[in-house]
Amino acid sequence: MYIEQERPLPSQSKQVYPKNIKMTELTKRRKVETPKTVHSSKVFAPFRVVGNVSNGTPFAIGTLGSTFYIVTSVGKSFQIYDANTLHLLFVSSKETDNEITALAAHFHHVFVGFGNKVGIYKRGSQEHLITLDTTATVTHLSIFGDFLCVSTDDNNVHIYKKNTPQDKYATVLYTKFKITDLQGGEIISLTHLATYLNKLVVVTKSNILLFNAKTGKLLYTSDEFADQLTCVEPAPALDIMALGTATGDIIMFNLRKGKKIRTIKIPQTRISSISFRTDGSSHLCVGTSIGDLIFYDLDRRSRIHVLKNIHKEAFGGVTAASFLNGQPIIVTSGGDNSLKEYVFDPSLSQSEGEVVVQPPRYLRSRGGHSQPPSCISFADSESHFLLSASRDRSLWGFSLRKDAQSQELSQRANKKADGGRIAGAVMKEKFPEVIAMAIENARLGEWENVITAHRDEKIARTWNMSSKRVGRWTFSTNDDGFVKSVALSQCGNFGLVGSSNGSISIHNMQSGILRKKYKLHKRAVTGIALDGMNRKMVSCGLDGLVGFYDFNKSTLLGKLKLDAPITSMVYHRSSDLFALALDDLSIVVIDAVTQRVVRQLWGHSNRITAFDFSPDGRWIVSASLDSTIRTWDLPTGGCIDGVRLDSVATGLKFSPNGDLLATTHVNGNGISIWTNRAQFKAISTRTVDEEEFAKAILPNASAEGNSSILAGALGDDETEDNATLFNKYESLEQINEDLITLSLGPRNKMNTLLNLNIIKQRSKPVEPPKKPENNTPFFLQLRGEQVGDDASNREGIVHETPEEEQKRELDAQNIKNAESELQKFKPTGRVGFESKFTKLLREGHESSDYSSFLSNLIELPPNAIDLEIRSLNSFEPYDEIVWFIESLTQGLKSNKNFELYEAFMTLIFKAHGDVIHMNNKNKDIVAALQQWEQIHKNNDRLDELVKYCSGVINFVSSV
Numbered sequence: 001m002y003i004e005q006e007r008p009l010p011s012q013s014k015q016v017y018p019k020n021i022k023m024t025e026l027t028k029r030r031k032v033e034t035p036k037t038v039h040s041s042k043v044f045a046p047f048r049v050v051g052n053v054s055n056g057t058p059f060a061i062g063t064l065g066s067t068f069y070i071v072t073s074v075g076k077s078f079q080i081y082d083a084n085t086l087h088l089l090f091v092s093s094k095e096t097d098n099e100i101t102a103l104a105a106h107f108h109h110v111f112v113g114f115g116n117k118v119g120i121y122k123r124g125s126q127e128h129l130i131t132l133d134t135t136a137t138v139t140h141l142s143i144f145g146d147f148l149c150v151s152t153d154d155n156n157v158h159i160y161k162k163n164t165p166q167d168k169y170a171t172v173l174y175t176k177f178k179i180t181d182l183q184g185g186e187i188i189s190l191t192h193l194a195t196y197l198n199k200l201v202v203v204t205k206s207n208i209l210l211f212n213a214k215t216g217k218l219l220y221t222s223d224e225f226a227d228q229l230t231c232v233e234p235a236p237a238l239d240i241m242a243l244g245t246a247t248g249d250i251i252m253f254n255l256r257k258g259k260k261i262r263t264i265k266i267p268q269t270r271i272s273s274i275s276f277r278t279d280g281s282s283h284l285c286v287g288t289s290i291g292d293l294i295f296y297d298l299d300r301r302s303r304i305h306v307l308k309n310i311h312k313e314a315f316g317g318v319t320a321a322s323f324l325n326g327q328p329i330i331v332t333s334g335g336d337n338s339l340k341e342y343v344f345d346p347s348l349s350q351s352e353g354e355v356v357v358q359p360p361r362y363l364r365s366r367g368g369h370s371q372p373p374s375c376i377s378f379a380d381s382e383s384h385f386l387l388s389a390s391r392d393r394s395l396w397g398f399s400l401r402k403d404a405q406s407q408e409l410s411q412r413a414n415k416k417a418d419g420g421r422i423a424g425a426v427m428k429e430k431f432p433e434v435i436a437m438a439i440e441n442a443r444l445g446e447w448e449n450v451i452t453a454h455r456d457e458k459i460a461r462t463w464n465m466s467s468k469r470v471g472r473w474t475f476s477t478n479d480d481g482f483v484k485s486v487a488l489s490q491c492g493n494f495g496l497v498g499s500s501n502g503s504i505s506i507h508n509m510q511s512g513i514l515r516k517k518y519k520l521h522k523r524a525v526t527g528i529a530l531d532g533m534n535r536k537m538v539s540c541g542l543d544g545l546v547g548f549y550d551f552n553k554s555t556l557l558g559k560l561k562l563d564a565p566i567t568s569m570v571y572h573r574s575s576d577l578f579a580l581a582l583d584d585l586s587i588v589v590i591d592a593v594t595q596r597v598v599r600q601l602w603g604h605s606n607r608i609t610a611f612d613f614s615p616d617g618r619w620i621v622s623a624s625l626d627s628t629i630r631t632w633d634l635p636t637g638g639c640i641d642g643v644r645l646d647s648v649a650t651g652l653k654f655s656p657n658g659d660l661l662a663t664t665h666v667n668g669n670g671i672s673i674w675t676n677r678a679q680f681k682a683i684s685t686r687t688v689d690e691e692e693f694a695k696a697i698l699p700n701a702s703a704e705g706n707s708s709i710l711a712g713a714l715g716d717d718e719t720e721d722n723a724t725l726f727n728k729y730e731s732l733e734q735i736n737e738d739l740i741t742l743s744l745g746p747r748n749k750m751n752t753l754l755n756l757n758i759i760k761q762r763s764k765p766v767e768p769p770k771k772p773e774n775n776t777p778f779f780l781q782l783r784g785e786q787v788g789d790d791a792s793n794r795e796g797i798v799h800e801t802p803e804e805e806q807k808r809e810l811d812a813q814n815i816k817n818a819e820s821e822l823q824k825f826k827p828t829g830r831v832g833f834e835s836k837f838t839k840l841l842r843e844g845h846e847s848s849d850y851s852s853f854l855s856n857l858i859e860l861p862p863n864a865i866d867l868e869i870r871s872l873n874s875f876e877p878y879d880e881i882v883w884f885i886e887s888l889t890q891g892l893k894s895n896k897n898f899e900l901y902e903a904f905m906t907l908i909f910k911a912h913g914d915v916i917h918m919n920n921k922n923k924d925i926v927a928a929l930q931q932w933e934q935i936h937k938n939n940d941r942l943d944e945l946v947k948y949c950s951g952v953i954n955f956v957s958s959v
Helices: 718-727 749-754 756-763 785-795 802-824 836-847 851-859 862-870 879-893 898-918 923-938 941-958
Strands: 044-050 060-064 067-073 078-082 088-091 100-106 109-114 117-122 125-131 138-144 147-152 156-161 172-178 187-191 199-204 208-212 217-221 229-234 240-245 249-254 259-265 271-276 283-288 293-297 302-307 318-323 329-334 338-343 361-367 373-378 385-390 395-399 434-439 450-454 459-464 469-476 483-488 494-499 503-508 514-519 525-530 536-541 545-550 555-561 566-572 577-582 586-591 596-602 608-613 619-624 628-633 638-644 649-654 660-665 671-676
Touching: 044 660, 067 100, 078 109, 100 138, 109 138, 117 138, 138 187, 147 187, 147 199, 156 199, 187 229, 199 229, 229 271, 240 271, 249 271, 283 318, 373 434, 373 649, 373 660, 385 434, 434 483, 450 483, 450 494, 459 483, 459 494, 469 494, 469 503, 483 525, 494 525, 494 536, 503 525, 536 566, 566 608, 577 608, 586 619, 619 649, 749 756, 749 862, 749 898, 756 862, 836 851, 836 879, 851 879, 862 898, 879 898, 879 923, 898 923
Parallel strands: 060 100, 271 318, 525 566, 608 649
Antiparallel strands: 044 671, 060 067, 067 078, 078 088, 100 109, 109 117, 117 125, 138 147, 147 156, 156 172, 187 199, 199 208, 208 217, 229 240, 240 249, 249 259, 271 283, 283 293, 293 302, 318 329, 329 338, 338 361, 373 385, 385 395, 434 450, 450 459, 459 469, 483 494, 494 503, 503 514, 525 536, 536 545, 545 555, 566 577, 577 586, 586 596, 608 619, 619 628, 628 638, 649 660, 660 671
């Protein structure tokens, strides 16, 4: 629980205030003036995007021997899936400059068209980039032989060729030509037919053109078709192409003969994709813009199967459908962010008569939301699954560990209590959009553990995360109002439902029975929460009321009236704090125990869309329609971080262990995942201004476009340097020149200086060290020189005699003694050696500024200070003693390091007091001491203040 209180001054200096100081100056805080620099978020770093599989750009299928891979576009990035398992293999290393408009695969390489460029990638990494000599956008790609053919939206075809036959792909511009309006206008497809050497088929809206890619000549132009062409696919048979039209006709066209050979009609639909089966069965698959997949048997000239609504019509239906070469598997994708595979099982017919083709069976798929998510929540304490609801009326569980584990929760109705089936259609349409959601895992696997509120519905629904399907119960409001908020108790036994008419109903999650009812609010209940012990319940509503209830006794404990309607609430069970978003654009934090407002956070300039507590309850992260995400520090009540986004955040959730932040946005079908830098380093609580907010880049699907999960541990970028700078606090050396300031060093330094002799005396050894006794056994008595001499004699090495060795040791000892005597000698004047201490003292006298000398003196350790003061020249004319007293007088006059200068003066009197006393008539010494005495008298009030305060304290304590 956080309590509003005055923050202490983070100070290292101890200030003593004189009597004549103004009280207004006492309130000044010391701070480091840092320049207002624009920085990126110091708390969150973009990590990845979850839930993006495919968009409306047609996929490309590549072949590597007997294996296949599928390349899909997700905006400015592409993803590569294994066709056998639909496991994600690679993602593009970095985002492209523009949206991807065309994809093509050729063995190991993927060709990506975006803007006026074509990127050539291998395993997701870019190997080459081709920039077209035009500003038009790439629309189609075709690779065959030594050529790369690229069409643009200005109806130009650019042909690139390999520089040498050993090159893996074409990179050199060979030729280009333009398709005129008389030739059909907009280009629909670039196709190459088998056995047509160096020939490129350009299909426009109304014509088929055959070009020689090597010479750039137009070889053939078909007659104009009556209906607009929309797609084309080469048939396994030679010279045959299948053309799809906007009116639903499928035209089989023989290019060599230049005529139609068959027409298949699908009334009132638009053909978007065509594919031929190549595993022995003469089947044709047709994808339509309404989302249906139609299969024809070309031998029997009949329709065999139809798959209805496999992709949503609102997003373009089936944008691409293709059979895997030599396999009865068809891959489809659409603009609804899904990729699906269907398989034809072998026929069950055994006779030679009519063969019955079984309908295609759903094999596997990958997908996500087709519209932006609106409500998210982490489904477990390990941040494995992320539960997400969207405006497309679906509820997904996305895995943050493995993409293949993500799946949509089933909305199929449960069976009756007796096990019988429900009459009629089991599932007519999906449930309405989820507007509120709560999840608890205490009873996971025993009964339902998720409860959701849906738009304009009077019932709340339960879900079971263990079976990934809708639950058995629906909880209705008891006042015939719409469900506006839901919650679950931490034990998982009770589901709480808030109504638009102001009532609250509590149901048992195991049996679905209504247990309690509450009625406090006059308007919609926008938030409900229950503490971890099921003792206290809190509710809020649009009427601005906050209600506190005793859950066990079902009684009202109290209520709190706020100034504005409350739109949402988040409860933090560990600290018993809950935060409320108000219509006046503020966030109010209330303590559930004291029932008082403890913080009020202001800063957003538009409606708050989402907010959440950090797991430790120290932060609140909020998002708003002003396109910002702000991080609030509750102990200080300030905004410590903020970023501006290109897309407004609509949902926000912290992971249970605090390492990730998930956000949803108005644009994009995926969920953005951010890493929390605070798990690796301390975050500064410095309050940032709105001018310091930087525009942050949202996470994307590329590999290198985001920060790694260890971004917070690596401080090699400017953001880390700024954050490190903000974490440093440097106390001012002095608040005011009129204040007496003590030193910033260790508090016991002065005591050590004054009692250094006693410390040295106590540190002396009690008795000299003794030589260890020789207790070696008799058979090891041969040791030392005798052992060495004996070994040397055996090995034939010349050795010294004992007399020679003793003489050598005596000479070395004499040299050592002479050096020690030289070190003790200190010549007078400027002759010979001059220490740094003496040099700075002399230079300070010459310049009448002892600041450098005093700085050096304060930094010295106590033993060095004592040595230097004792080493001052104590012979006439006593210059060093006079200079040292003058330096201490200047230091004392500055009101800095007060106690150290007093200690230094005590030391000089201890070391040279007899010299100073005997020469008390020396005019230089007398003048220096008189200056010290004059400055020292001005500071005698410190002693008066200390004695006065001590007397007052003794009097108060005795009373």
